[in-house]
Amino acid sequence: MNYSISKTKFGEKPDFEYPISLFLKEMGEDRLKKLFSDFYDLVVDSDIGNFFPQDEEKLEKIKAHNVKFFIEACGGEKHYTKAVGHFDMLKTHKQFSITEKARREWLGCMEEVLKKVDISNEAKQSFWDFLETFSKHTVNVNERLELEDLVVSKG
Numbered sequence: 001m002n003y004s005i006s007k008t009k010f011g012e013k014p015d016f017e018y019p020i021s022l023f024l025k026e027m028g029e030d031r032l033k034k035l036f037s038d039f040y041d042l043v044v045d046s047d048i049g050n051f052f053p054q055d056e057e058k059l060e061k062i063k064a065h066n067v068k069f070f071i072e073a074c075g076g077e078k079h080y081t082k083a084v085g086h087f088d089m090l091k092t093h094k095q096f097s098i099t100e101k102a103r104r105e106w107l108g109c110m111e112e113v114l115k116k117v118d119i120s121n122e123a124k125q126s127f128w129d130f131l132e133t134f135s136k137h138t139v140n141v142n143e144r145l146e147l148e149d150l151v152v153s154k155g
């Protein structure tokens with residue numbers, strides 16, 4: 001497995017491929033649910049924990065929404081689109097200020113939970129590659145610019 005992360009060039013929207021169908025076939029919906037439950041338990045305690053509600057009930061809702069999205073993204077039923085009315089993750093993430101550092105933290109939590117899953121490398125790699133590329137689309141704050149703005153505004 002190669003969990004490498006390449007740097008986002010701010011503003012880029014790279015082409016990506018959804019995971020191969022083997023991933024959902026090998027994982028099954030129950031294990032996918034467990035994966036995202038474990039993932040969010042890690043995320044709320046991570047450096048990006050402040051983005052997410054700490055309230056158990058709200059967190060459960062996010063976990064459920066996520067699983068629906070990923071089942072659909074992995075070639076399964078269109079549960080997410082049916083429930084939410086769109087499949088646009090850019091729209092969903094626009095309201096949050098996401099930096100490259102936040103993306104890496106998110107992917108780091110995912111790497112940790114994925115490592116514990118016993119499926120073929122082929123399936124796992126295709127899931128990781130999707131996340132690694134797709135997550136670049138969620139980065140909407142340029143860290144360097146932020147820092148420069150700060151320096152300018154402080155005079």
Ligand code: HEM
Nearest residue numbers: 048051053065066069092096098102103106131134135138
């Ligand atoms: C591969 C990349 C990512 C995917 C596929 C993804 C997917 C999702 C999905 C499916 C949801 C639930 C949407 C809904 O409730 O309708 C969500 C919510 C969210 N994501 Fe992501 N995400 C990604 C990366 C990130 C990153 C890097 C961050 C950085 C902080 C992030 C922060 C959030 C936040 C704050 C929410 C909303 C939580 C809430 O409802 O309070 N996501 N994401």
